[in-house]
Amino acid sequence: MIIYELICPKRHRFEGWFSSAEDFDGQKDGGLLSCPSCGRHDIEKLLTAKIRTSGPDLLPAVRDEQGAAQDNTQESGDLQELIEYVLMNTENVGREFASEARRIHHHETPYRNIRGTASRRETEELLEEGIPVMALPIPPQSDWH
Structure with missing residues:
Protein backbone atom coordinates (compact mmCIF):
# COMPACT_ATOMS: atom_id res chain seq x y z
CA MET A 1 0.00 0.00 0.00
CA ILE A 2 1.29 3.48 -0.91
CA ILE A 3 -0.11 6.68 0.54
CA TYR A 4 0.32 9.87 -1.50
CA GLU A 5 -0.48 13.43 -0.59
CA LEU A 6 -2.29 14.91 -3.58
CA ILE A 7 -3.22 18.41 -4.73
CA CYS A 8 -5.56 19.88 -7.33
CA PRO A 9 -5.05 23.14 -9.27
CA LYS A 10 -7.22 24.94 -6.71
CA ARG A 11 -4.66 23.90 -4.07
CA HIS A 12 -6.99 21.51 -2.24
CA ARG A 13 -4.77 18.93 -0.55
CA PHE A 14 -5.90 15.41 0.21
CA GLU A 15 -4.58 11.90 0.75
CA GLY A 16 -4.85 8.97 -1.63
CA TRP A 17 -4.21 5.29 -0.88
CA PHE A 18 -3.06 3.06 -3.74
CA SER A 19 -1.97 -0.55 -4.00
CA SER A 20 1.15 0.51 -5.94
CA ALA A 21 2.73 3.41 -7.83
CA GLU A 22 1.42 1.82 -11.02
CA ASP A 23 -2.09 1.79 -9.54
CA PHE A 24 -1.86 5.56 -8.95
CA ASP A 25 -0.52 6.17 -12.47
CA GLY A 26 -3.28 4.04 -14.01
CA GLN A 27 -6.03 5.81 -12.09
CA LYS A 28 -4.57 9.23 -12.90
CA ASP A 29 -4.13 8.44 -16.60
CA GLY A 30 -7.64 6.98 -16.72
CA GLY A 31 -9.18 10.12 -15.22
CA LEU A 32 -10.42 8.18 -12.20
CA LEU A 33 -8.97 10.56 -9.60
CA SER A 34 -10.85 13.65 -8.51
CA CYS A 35 -10.51 16.26 -5.80
CA PRO A 36 -13.02 15.58 -3.00
CA SER A 37 -13.47 19.35 -2.50
CA CYS A 38 -14.01 20.62 -6.04
CA GLY A 39 -14.19 17.54 -8.28
CA ARG A 40 -11.27 18.54 -10.52
CA HIS A 41 -9.55 15.60 -12.21
CA ASP A 42 -6.11 17.15 -12.90
CA ILE A 43 -4.50 15.86 -9.72
CA GLU A 44 -0.76 15.93 -8.90
CA LYS A 45 1.34 14.17 -6.26
CA LEU A 46 3.10 16.25 -3.65
CA LEU A 47 6.55 15.34 -2.46
CA THR A 48 6.19 13.19 0.65
CA ALA A 49 8.18 10.69 2.60
CA LYS A 50 7.78 7.06 1.62
CA ILE A 51 5.38 5.25 3.95
CA ARG A 52 5.46 1.48 4.18
CA THR A 53 2.21 -0.08 5.33
CA SER A 54 3.25 -3.71 5.17
CA GLY A 55 6.03 -5.75 6.67
CA PRO A 56 7.02 -6.67 10.21
CA ASP A 57 5.54 -4.49 12.92
CA LEU A 58 8.48 -4.99 15.26
CA LEU A 59 12.17 -5.16 14.59
CA PRO A 60 14.12 -7.95 16.27
CA ALA A 61 15.88 -6.81 19.42
CA VAL A 62 19.12 -8.55 18.44
CA ARG A 63 20.51 -8.92 14.94
CA ASP A 64 23.35 -10.90 13.60
CA GLU A 65 26.18 -9.06 11.84
CA GLN A 66 25.07 -10.20 8.40
CA GLY A 67 21.53 -8.94 9.04
CA ALA A 68 22.84 -5.59 10.24
CA ALA A 69 25.07 -5.25 7.17
CA GLN A 70 22.12 -6.02 4.89
CA ASP A 71 20.01 -3.42 6.70
CA ASN A 72 22.74 -0.77 6.30
CA THR A 73 22.95 -1.53 2.59
CA GLN A 74 19.16 -1.28 2.29
CA GLU A 75 19.10 1.99 4.27
CA SER A 76 21.83 3.46 2.04
Whole structure:
Protein backbone atom coordinates (compact mmCIF):
# COMPACT_ATOMS: atom_id res chain seq x y z
CA MET A 1 0.00 0.00 0.00
CA ILE A 2 1.29 3.48 -0.91
CA ILE A 3 -0.11 6.68 0.54
CA TYR A 4 0.32 9.87 -1.50
CA GLU A 5 -0.48 13.43 -0.59
CA LEU A 6 -2.29 14.91 -3.58
CA ILE A 7 -3.22 18.41 -4.73
CA CYS A 8 -5.56 19.88 -7.33
CA PRO A 9 -5.05 23.14 -9.27
CA LYS A 10 -7.22 24.94 -6.71
CA ARG A 11 -4.66 23.90 -4.07
CA HIS A 12 -6.99 21.51 -2.24
CA ARG A 13 -4.77 18.93 -0.55
CA PHE A 14 -5.90 15.41 0.21
CA GLU A 15 -4.58 11.90 0.75
CA GLY A 16 -4.85 8.97 -1.63
CA TRP A 17 -4.21 5.29 -0.88
CA PHE A 18 -3.06 3.06 -3.74
CA SER A 19 -1.97 -0.55 -4.00
CA SER A 20 1.15 0.51 -5.94
CA ALA A 21 2.73 3.41 -7.83
CA GLU A 22 1.42 1.82 -11.02
CA ASP A 23 -2.09 1.79 -9.54
CA PHE A 24 -1.86 5.56 -8.95
CA ASP A 25 -0.52 6.17 -12.47
CA GLY A 26 -3.28 4.04 -14.01
CA GLN A 27 -6.03 5.81 -12.09
CA LYS A 28 -4.57 9.23 -12.90
CA ASP A 29 -4.13 8.44 -16.60
CA GLY A 30 -7.64 6.98 -16.72
CA GLY A 31 -9.18 10.12 -15.22
CA LEU A 32 -10.42 8.18 -12.20
CA LEU A 33 -8.97 10.56 -9.60
CA SER A 34 -10.85 13.65 -8.51
CA CYS A 35 -10.51 16.26 -5.80
CA PRO A 36 -13.02 15.58 -3.00
CA SER A 37 -13.47 19.35 -2.50
CA CYS A 38 -14.01 20.62 -6.04
CA GLY A 39 -14.19 17.54 -8.28
CA ARG A 40 -11.27 18.54 -10.52
CA HIS A 41 -9.55 15.60 -12.21
CA ASP A 42 -6.11 17.15 -12.90
CA ILE A 43 -4.50 15.86 -9.72
CA GLU A 44 -0.76 15.93 -8.90
CA LYS A 45 1.34 14.17 -6.26
CA LEU A 46 3.10 16.25 -3.65
CA LEU A 47 6.55 15.34 -2.46
CA THR A 48 6.19 13.19 0.65
CA ALA A 49 8.18 10.69 2.60
CA LYS A 50 7.78 7.06 1.62
CA ILE A 51 5.38 5.25 3.95
CA ARG A 52 5.46 1.48 4.18
CA THR A 53 2.21 -0.08 5.33
CA SER A 54 3.25 -3.71 5.17
CA GLY A 55 6.03 -5.75 6.67
CA PRO A 56 7.02 -6.67 10.21
CA ASP A 57 5.54 -4.49 12.92
CA LEU A 58 8.48 -4.99 15.26
CA LEU A 59 12.17 -5.16 14.59
CA PRO A 60 14.12 -7.95 16.27
CA ALA A 61 15.88 -6.81 19.42
CA VAL A 62 19.12 -8.55 18.44
CA ARG A 63 20.51 -8.92 14.94
CA ASP A 64 23.35 -10.90 13.60
CA GLU A 65 26.18 -9.06 11.84
CA GLN A 66 25.07 -10.20 8.40
CA GLY A 67 21.53 -8.94 9.04
CA ALA A 68 22.84 -5.59 10.24
CA ALA A 69 25.07 -5.25 7.17
CA GLN A 70 22.12 -6.02 4.89
CA ASP A 71 20.01 -3.42 6.70
CA ASN A 72 22.74 -0.77 6.30
CA THR A 73 22.95 -1.53 2.59
CA GLN A 74 19.16 -1.28 2.29
CA GLU A 75 19.10 1.99 4.27
CA SER A 76 21.83 3.46 2.04
CA GLY A 77 19.82 2.45 -1.01
CA ASP A 78 16.65 3.96 0.47
CA LEU A 79 18.44 7.22 1.26
CA GLN A 80 19.93 7.39 -2.22
CA GLU A 81 16.48 6.73 -3.72
CA LEU A 82 14.97 9.52 -1.60
CA ILE A 83 17.71 11.97 -2.56
CA GLU A 84 17.34 11.16 -6.26
CA TYR A 85 13.56 11.60 -5.99
CA VAL A 86 13.96 14.99 -4.31
CA LEU A 87 16.48 16.17 -6.90
CA MET A 88 14.30 15.07 -9.82
CA ASN A 89 10.99 16.38 -8.45
CA THR A 90 11.89 19.75 -6.99
CA GLU A 91 13.12 23.09 -8.26
CA ASN A 92 16.33 24.37 -6.69
CA VAL A 93 15.70 27.95 -5.56
CA GLY A 94 19.00 28.15 -3.67
CA ARG A 95 19.29 30.83 -1.00
CA GLU A 96 15.86 32.20 -1.93
CA PHE A 97 14.21 29.18 -0.31
CA ALA A 98 12.56 31.00 2.61
CA SER A 99 11.16 33.85 0.51
CA GLU A 100 10.01 31.49 -2.26
CA ALA A 101 8.33 29.16 0.26
CA ARG A 102 6.43 32.15 1.66
CA ARG A 103 5.36 33.29 -1.83
CA ILE A 104 4.07 29.80 -2.62
CA HIS A 105 2.31 29.57 0.76
CA HIS A 106 0.60 32.94 0.22
CA HIS A 107 -0.42 31.98 -3.36
CA GLU A 108 1.75 34.75 -4.85
CA THR A 109 3.37 32.27 -7.22
CA PRO A 110 2.21 28.89 -8.58
CA TYR A 111 2.54 25.88 -6.29
CA ARG A 112 5.54 23.66 -6.94
CA ASN A 113 7.94 21.52 -4.94
CA ILE A 114 11.10 23.45 -4.12
CA ARG A 115 14.41 22.87 -2.42
CA GLY A 116 17.18 25.22 -1.38
CA THR A 117 19.05 26.50 1.61
CA ALA A 118 17.81 28.34 4.68
CA SER A 119 19.34 29.27 7.98
CA ARG A 120 18.11 27.67 11.18
CA ARG A 121 16.37 30.96 12.04
CA GLU A 122 14.64 31.13 8.64
CA THR A 123 13.51 27.52 9.02
CA GLU A 124 12.11 28.18 12.50
CA GLU A 125 10.28 31.28 11.23
CA LEU A 126 8.74 29.33 8.35
CA LEU A 127 7.50 26.65 10.76
CA GLU A 128 6.09 29.30 13.14
CA GLU A 129 4.20 30.79 10.16
CA GLY A 130 2.66 27.38 9.46
CA ILE A 131 4.73 26.76 6.33
CA PRO A 132 5.79 23.10 6.28
CA VAL A 133 9.49 22.61 5.61
CA MET A 134 11.87 19.72 6.11
CA ALA A 135 15.63 19.72 6.44
CA LEU A 136 17.23 17.17 4.16
CA PRO A 137 21.01 17.41 4.02
CA ILE A 138 22.07 16.10 0.62
CA PRO A 139 25.69 14.93 0.58
CA PRO A 140 27.78 15.25 -2.58
CA GLN A 141 27.04 12.41 -5.00
CA SER A 142 30.61 11.16 -4.63
CA ASP A 143 29.77 10.28 -0.99
CA TRP A 144 26.80 8.06 -1.92
CA HIS A 145 27.59 4.44 -1.15
